[in-house]
Amino acid sequence: MSAENHISRHEALGLHGEDVHELYYQMVLTRTVDDRLWNLNRQGKVLAFASCLGQEAAQVGSAYALAPDDWLAISYREHGVVIARGMSVRDIFAYAYHRDNDPNTRGRQIPGHYGSQKLHILTASSPVGTQLAHGVGSAWASVYEGKREATIIYFGDGATSTGDFHAAANFAAVHKLPVVFLCQNNEWAISVPNTLQYAVKHLTERAAGYGMMGTLVDGLDVIEVFGATRAALARAYSGEGPTFVEAKCKRLRSHTTEDDDRRYRRREDVEADRAHDPLANLEAYMKAASLWDEGVARQAGEKAAAEVEDATQYAEASPLPKPSETLTHIFAEVKTDAHQNDD
Ligand SMILES: Cc1ncc(C[n+]2csc(CCOP(=O)(O)OP(=O)(O)O)c2C)c(N)n1
Ligand SMILES: [Mg+2]
Numbered sequence: 001m002s003a004e005n006h007i008s009r010h011e012a013l014g015l016h017g018e019d020v021h022e023l024y025y026q027m028v029l030t031r032t033v034d035d036r037l038w039n040l041n042r043q044g045k046v047l048a049f050a051s052c053l054g055q056e057a058a059q060v061g062s063a064y065a066l067a068p069d070d071w072l073a074i075s076y077r078e079h080g081v082v083i084a085r086g087m088s089v090r091d092i093f094a095y096a097y098h099r100d101n102d103p104n105t106r107g108r109q110i111p112g113h114y115g116s117q118k119l120h121i122l123t124a125s126s127p128v129g130t131q132l133a134h135g136v137g138s139a140w141a142s143v144y145e146g147k148r149e150a151t152i153i154y155f156g157d158g159a160t161s162t163g164d165f166h167a168a169a170n171f172a173a174v175h176k177l178p179v180v181f182l183c184q185n186n187e188w189a190i191s192v193p194n195t196l197q198y199a200v201k202h203l204t205e206r207a208a209g210y211g212m213m214g215t216l217v218d219g220l221d222v223i224e225v226f227g228a229t230r231a232a233l234a235r236a237y238s239g240e241g242p243t244f245v246e247a248k249c250k251r252l253r254s255h256t257t258e259d260d261d262r263r264y265r266r267r268e269d270v271e272a273d274r275a276h277d278p279l280a281n282l283e284a285y286m287k288a289a290s291l292w293d294e295g296v297a298r299q300a301g302e303k304a305a306a307e308v309e310d311a312t313q314y315a316e317a318s319p320l321p322k323p324s325e326t327l328t329h330i331f332a333e334v335k336t337d338a339h340q341n342d343d
Pocket of ligand 2: 186190
């Protein structure tokens with residue numbers, strides 16, 4: 001593609017050079033966070049966590065398109081999403097270290113199940129696909145309350161095989177709810193490849209069966225993901241109903257730190273997948289669009305490394321929850337007369 005085409009792609013979407021640099025930084029930061037958490041797991045400091053390596057563009061590009069009032073229903077792999085949404089790296093690490101100052105779960109969940117009232121992120125659950133129903137409910141609530149808000153639901157290719165997906169997609173389409181179904185198709189559901197998950201060529205083909213728009217995007221291309229998400233959000237705000245966005249990407253690591261993909265994935269295939277790197281993709285774009293020099297890469301790398309180092313120290317120095325408070329912050333605390341009489 002020529003330089004002019006590259007420039008027109010982000011400018012056509014109303015993005016400035018500073019936006020592209022910000023997207024790049026958020027992707028670098030996501031990768032730096034991901035690498036550090038993986039290494040800390042190998043040191044026995046952080047529990048099981050699901051890496052998003054290879055999915056940074058799909059996550060950052062889509063979350064960057066959201067308005068502050070929009071809601072997010074997420075899965076367990078969405079580190080880039082929460083970074084783009086504005087969660088601090090300190091908060092991410094306080095959570096990963098299960099510290100009492102973790103604003104997500106006060107250290108009570110396995111890593112990656114983010115939730116934040118402030119950032120409008122519904123608490124993530126581990127069962128595959130349950131967030132689809134939660135997200136559709138959230139969108140219905142926005143309509144019910146007359147608010148101009150959309151909900152974006154993040155899920156994987158594997159989640160599209162669940163009953164929850166069917167129920168959520170059908171309900172959202174029938175009621176024309178303001179939902180963006182953001183499917184990150186990373187080609188695997190743990191050890192099950194796409195070929196054993198579905199018989200259609202693209203998952204977007206299913207959208208028509210629900211009567212909704214389906215958009216296929218290159219999930220390695222942050223600008224394209226941004227544009228498709230923003231178009232889907234515009235449809236949602238204007239009452240045109242939900243959109244299914246399929247972002248094709250690669251899972252560049254094992255399913256989680258507890259999985260060993262050598263048991264089901266040939267090394268040469270993993271190597272081949274590594275060539276599909278969303279960061280390298282964006283670098284090439286920036287070079288062609290004259291938004292690149294070596295200083296951009298160096299500064300982003302240094303800044304991200306410093307943020308991650310600071311967050312690691314912060315989490316290491318933060319207190320663990322008190323054992324006597326194990327059951328606090330688990331259930332909503334509703335003050336009723338009956339509740340007050342409980343003890
Ligand atoms: C209902 C349910 N069934 C099975 C599992 C075990 N499980 C955890 S992740 C996963 C694969 C999900 O694949 P996909 O939706 O493609 O998401 P990805 O992990 O690739 O991001 C499975 C089967 C689970 N957590 N919940
Ligand atoms: Mg998957």
